[in-house]
Amino acid sequence: MTTLNKIWVLAEKQGALAELCAGGRELGQEVSAVVIGSKVEADKAIAMGADKVYWLGALKADQMLEDYTKTILALLKQEEPNLLLVQPSRRGKLLAGRLAAGLGTSVIVDAAGIEIADDGKVQAAHMVYGGAAFRTEKALSETAIVTVGSGTFTALAEDGSRQGVVIEADFVEPATKVKVLEKKIKAGTSVNLAAAKKVIGIGRGFSNKEDIKMAEELACLLDAELGCSRPLAEGVDWLPRERYIGVSGVVLKSDVYLAIGISGQVQHMVGVNQARVVISINKDKTAPIFQQSDYGVVGDLYKVVPALIEKIKAVKQ
Ligand SMILES: Cc1cc2nc3c(=O)[nH]c(=O)nc-3n(C[C@H](O)[C@H](O)[C@H](O)COP(=O)(O)OP(=O)(O)OC[C@H]3O[C@@H](n4cnc5c(N)ncnc54)[C@H](O)[C@@H]3O)c2cc1C
Incomplete structure (x- = not known):
């Protein structure tokens, strides 16, 4: 080359x-x-x-x-x-x-x-x-x-x-510059989703911010990082921007991606295509994400995720 x-x-x-x-x-x-x-x-x-x-x-x-x-x-x-x-x-x-x-x-x-x-x-x-x-x-x-x-x-x-x-190198003073009046530290995360081996992505299927705790618990049990679709990071701001996956977000290279309550729009899936195994949970059996998933669960995430957590806990005990 x-x-x-x-x-x-x-x-x-x-x-x-x-x-x-x-x-x-x-x-x-x-x-x-x-x-x-x-x-x-x-x-x-x-x-x-x-x-x-x-x-x-x-x-x-x-x-x-x-x-x-x-x-x-x-x-x-x-x-x-x-x-x-x-x-x-x-x-x-x-x-x-x-x-x-x-x-x-x-x-x-x-x-x-x-x-x-x-x-x-x-x-x-x-x-x-x-x-x-x-x-x-x-x-x-x-x-x-x-x-x-x-x-x-x-x-x-x-x-x-x-x-x-x-x-x-010497600093060359700019002719004009923005005057910084104040800087506030943003509570950010140092997550690097692109390097994560296991990622759980959550989407608008979650109806309350509080419910994210459920996904966090699952991520913790599976030793996975938590990501999301863009609306959760740039719409309701439930998760920081560095956690959204897709064309304008992070491109995953994980071994496994578990999408929960995500429809599978092309802008999101562009960030998922390089994941080796895609698993999705969605209550709508016609959701586009199922066409690009290796495994799919048609069901209400509010029933499937708690059941999954219980099962994993039981296996781990
Ligand atoms: C220029 C541009 C760039 C974009 N870039 C990105 C990007 O980088 N990343 C990105 O993610 N998006 C991006 N988007 C937005 C994208 O088009 C979609 O709007 C977004 O991905 C949809 O997010 P979602 O799947 O969470 O929500 P929705 O499309 O609303 O899907 C929610 C899904 O949850 C399911 N659901 C609802 N309730 C439950 C339940 N109780 N149990 C189980 N399932 C349930 C529904 O059946 C539905 O399929 C971009 C858009 C534009 C125009």
């Missing part, structure tokens, strides 16, 4: 950085990570697979990630990497767009796969029409900028013996 010379990676979260470093290693010769964080995080990027780290220091209380646009742009213009992979977090997407504008190019978003064409240009496939089709786009610019979601690349085991260079 044709590979690139220089690949840069940029992520807000350590888990995402590890996956992008692994992607960089697959696609190119030299991987450089842009790290906005502590020196420990900069050093860790080398253990994750980077050869070089451009360390921009830690984000200050009054700074936003996009304040680093000018700084990173100057580095990109100077070093001319072939590809910059960016984690598609909210601020990551914003930064990717600004960097692309600065380089006179555009961003290929949410790549599900990246390859290098025979002419050395970057090609990336991403879902369109709500997951019904894939479109492959080719970047013609010298530096391609691509956002890559969780699960596209698999992080390598950290190797503390890897050698690399950490380069401290």
Whole structure:
């Protein structure tokens, strides 16, 4: 396979950085990570697979990630990497767009796969029409900028013996910036559903937030992670966003996926297709999810799930 010379990676979260470093290693010769964080995080990027780290220091209380646009742009213009992979977090997407504008190019978003064409240009496939089709786009610019979601690349085991260079880069003050008045810590979770072996997904079949406890108990008994359909994370906000599965959420690679009270719309199933075994519980026997399940239970989740919990408890005793 044709590979690139220089690949840069940029992520807000350590888990995402590890996956992008692994992607960089697959696609190119030299991987450089842009790290906005502590020196420990900069050093860790080398253990994750980077050869070089451009360390921009830690984000200050009054700074936003996009304040680093000018700084990173100057580095990109100077070093001319072939590809910059960016984690598609909210601020990551914003930064990717600004960097692309600065380089006179555009961003290929949410790549599900990246390859290098025979002419050395970057090609990336991403879902369109709500997951019904894939479109492959080719970047013609010298530096391609691509956002890559969780699960596209698999992080390598950290190797503390890897050698690399950490380069401290000077911060270039932006001409205009957003003034940060206050930051509030969001009660988030550090779940990485894309890496989970067993996942239970819950959907709108659950009529009350309280009832999620039932699914949590089942997940605990099965040693599974809890995920959901988008309406539960972005509609009623019962679960955090990093737990929703699908075209605009997480793509699972689990051994087992148990969907409870989920209809199986294409946007959700795109995130499920790579799970090895799909089991579903739905009271509607015509629910589309049954067509894509290996095993299905037609029944009311309020009866099936408690019965399942009792059975598992009995077996475990
Ligand atoms: C651009 C776009 C992107 C989207 N991206 C995503 C995405 O990434 N992920 C995602 O999940 N969705 C996404 N959606 C939304 C998606 O189209 C569906 O609306 C959503 O997945 C439906 O969620 P659901 O299955 O929980 O709810 P519903 O479709 O309402 O299904 C609920 C199911 O629960 C069953 N049920 C009800 N009560 C019970 C009971 N007591 N026992 C058993 N079963 C019961 C019903 O029979 C039904 O099948 C996207 C939509 C758009 C337009």
